Amino acid sequence: MREACDLVVIGAGPGGLAAASIAAEAGLSVLVLDQQSQPGGQVWRGEARKRENRLARRWLDRFAASGARFRPGARVVAAPEPGLLLVEEGSASVAVRYGRAVLATGARERFLPFPGWTLPGVLGVSGLQVLVKDGLPVRGKRVVLAGTGPLLLAAAATLQRHGAEVLFLAEQAPAARHWGFALQLWRHPGKLLQGAALAAGLVSVPTSTDAWVLAAEGEARVERVRLSVRGHEETLSCDYLGASYGLVPNLELAKLLGCEVASGAVVVDERLETRVKGVHAVGELLGIGGVDQALVTGELVGHVVAGKPVSSELERAWRAVRTFAELLARHDAPRDELRRLATPQTLVCRCEDVPLQALEGCRDLREARLYARLGMGACQGRTCGAAVETLFGWSGEDVRPPCLPARIGSLRLPSPSPHTRAS
Amino acid sequence: MSASKSTPPEVVTLRVNGRVVTVPVGTTVAAALGAEGVPVSRVDLGGRPRGPVCGMGVCFECRATVDGVPDVLTCLAPCREGQEVVTDA
Numbered sequence: 001m002r003e004a005c006d007l008v009v010i011g012a013g014p015g016g017l018a019a020a021s022i023a024a025e026a027g028l029s030v031l032v033l034d035q036q037s038q039p040g041g042q043v044w045r046g047e048a049r050k051r052e053n054r055l056a057r058r059w060l061d062r063f064a065a066s067g068a069r070f071r072p073g074a075r076v077v078a079a080p081e082p083g084l085l086l087v088e089e090g091s092a093s094v095a096v097r098y099g100r101a102v103l104a105t106g107a108r109e110r111f112l113p114f115p116g117w118t119l120p121g122v123l124g125v126s127g128l129q130v131l132v133k134d135g136l137p138v139r140g141k142r143v144v145l146a147g148t149g150p151l152l153l154a155a156a157a158t159l160q161r162h163g164a165e166v167l168f169l170a171e172q173a174p175a176a177r178h179w180g181f182a183l184q185l186w187r188h189p190g191k192l193l194q195g196a197a198l199a200a201g202l203v204s205v206p207t208s209t210d211a212w213v214l215a216a217e218g219e220a221r222v223e224r225v226r227l228s229v230r231g232h233e234e235t236l237s238c239d240y241l242g243a244s245y246g247l248v249p250n251l252e253l254a255k256l257l258g259c260e261v262a263s264g265a266v267v268v269d270e271r272l273e274t275r276v277k278g279v280h281a282v283g284e285l286l287g288i289g290g291v292d293q294a295l296v297t298g299e300l301v302g303h304v305v306a307g308k309p310v311s312s313e314l315e316r317a318w319r320a321v322r323t324f325a326e327l328l329a330r331h332d333a334p335r336d337e338l339r340r341l342a343t344p345q346t347l348v349c350r351c352e353d354v355p356l357q358a359l360e361g362c363r364d365l366r367e368a369r370l371y372a373r374l375g376m377g378a379c380q381g382r383t384c385g386a387a388v389e390t391l392f393g394w395s396g397e398d399v400r401p402p403c404l405p406a407r408i409g410s411l412r413l414p415s416p417s418p419h420t421r422a423s
Numbered sequence: 424m425s426a427s428k429s430t431p432p433e434v435v436t437l438r439v440n441g442r443v444v445t446v447p448v449g450t451t452v453a454a455a456l457g458a459e460g461v462p463v464s465r466v467d468l469g470g471r472p473r474g475p476v477c478g479m480g481v482c483f484e485c486r487a488t489v490d491g492v493p494d495v496l497t498c499l500a501p502c503r504e505g506q507e508v509v510t511d512a
Contacts, residue, residue, distance in 0.1 A: 035480045035496075035499055036480075036499055037499070037500075037501050042479050045479075046449060049449050050449075073499070090492075091492065108477060108479065108481040109477060109481075111476065111477075111482075118467065118471070118473060120461045120462065120463045120472050120473060120474035121461035121474065122476070123474075123475065123476050123477075123478065124476055124477050124478070126477075126478070126479075127475065127476050127477045127478040127479070127482075128478070129478075130477075130478035130479055130498070131451075131453060131454050131457070131462070131475060131478045131498070132454075134449070134450060134451040134453065134454040134478070134498070135446055135447055135449065135450030135451060135454035135455065135502075136453075136454040136457045136458075136462065137457070137458060220463075220472055221460075221461045221463075221472070221474075222461070239461065240461070250481070347467075350467070350473070350476070350482065350484060351483065352468070353467050353468040353469060377483075378483035378486065378494070379481065379482055379483040379484075382481045382482065382483075383476070383477070383481065383482045405483075405494065
């Protein structure tokens with residue numbers, strides 16, 4: 001199957017939706033690809049159906065009316081030449097020709113290995129939140145959450161709303177860093193209100209800074225968790241453990257397209273154009289900044305690709321968001337203790353069952369791949385990549401196609417259409 | 424839109440490893456795997472059970488066979504009426 005468009009947007013979260021809506025309203029033919037079955041991304045997951053979040057509803061309605069086309073369940077697996085993406089959709093394959101591209105691939109959680117982290121019932125903090133939003137029943141279940149930053153509160157609030165008993169919130173940040181961050185929030189009134197609303201609902205949940213998971217224990221599933229809480233060890237029996245430490249951008253597609261990446265973020269100019277001409281990046285790809293950054297940058301790039309002037313208000317909003325993002329990055333930076341939790345037997349790569357001890361003597365990611373098969377499995381290093389970057393400082397390599405497990409048929413170049421055949 | 428006042432069905436019924444599971448519309452297959460306990464989707468290379476971790480199509484731990492298609496990321500797959508889900512755990 002073949003598709004063509006002026007603008008392809010990869011990712012239908014807030015950033016992608018804003019860019020796509022504005023470009024489509026200006027008359028461009030816009031195609032939006034997303035892995036999920038409905039638009040909204042992770043932050044507005046399920047909102048297309050539930051319609052509880054006013055901001056999400058506004059953008060989802062605007063997107064639906066904009067004329068942009070949405071392709072659900074679409075995964076980009078290769079980019080064999082400029083202006084061409086090879087996409088898998090369920091059991092079908094699609095070749096997408098585009099003029100410009102907006103990368104809005106968002107972020108994922110940073111997972112750091114600890115003993116027992118592969119037990120069923122141990123998930124990411126947002127991973128558990130997402131599964132509960134998607135229908136996992138947790139009424140009456142005992143849950144421990146360990147992580148960092150505002151996502152920890154957001155996940156706790158969702159779990160409580162679905163009837164879970166949140167036993168404990170472990171915030172890894174030291175008390176001074178955490179409260180320093182909280183005090184800075186007055187500069188960001190929107191964030192302050194969100195935080196206060198969340199915290200007000202959580203007064204009954206024991207919370208501690210300087211706290212993190214030492215190990216998850218159980219036979220076939222998690223049964224209890226050992227925590228370090230301000231220097232003391234505590235054990236809690238639980239049904240679920242959410243443990244992850246902040247977010248990292250999903251950079252695979254940007255790297256596949258040849259965009260420059262520096263300090264863990266895609267390098268862009270003031271028009272949010274990457275070093276690859278005609279390819280723009282928005283949202284978390286510019287550094288973790290949340291839904292506000294996604295919307296502001298999505299709107300900005302929407303105006304740029306539509307050839308419309310960018311208001312100074314948008315530019316100001318973006319600068320404000322960046323200040324918040326820098327605060328967040330300082331707050332969420334994983335503490336050193338988290339790098340020393342894995343024992344020699346603890347698996348680091350979950351796909352290929354690679355224990356920490358197998359990485360002994362490896363000097364970089366390449367050697368870890370060659371000698372220990374780290375990152376060679378189904379997820380292609382998406383989970384262990386951020387872990388070994390934090391553990392050993394090994395930074396990600398270039399991405400080679402296919403960037404996801406794909407069928408051979410999806411990697412075949414489409415035959416050229418008659419009018420483009422070389423003369 | 425039909426003028427009928429009858430509400431659409433609010434649940435779907437699928438089978439997980441032959442077991443009948445009824446879940447609310449909008450539930451993903453990964454969430455349905457945990458309908459009666461902690462979700463388990465596969466076994467690792469050593470035969471130990473594994474379940475979903477990221478819930479958003481990144482970790483690939485939730486993969487299972489859905490309607491005969493192997494290695495489907497169940498966290499991205501909505502439950503559908505009559506769906507057959509087979510895990511290897």
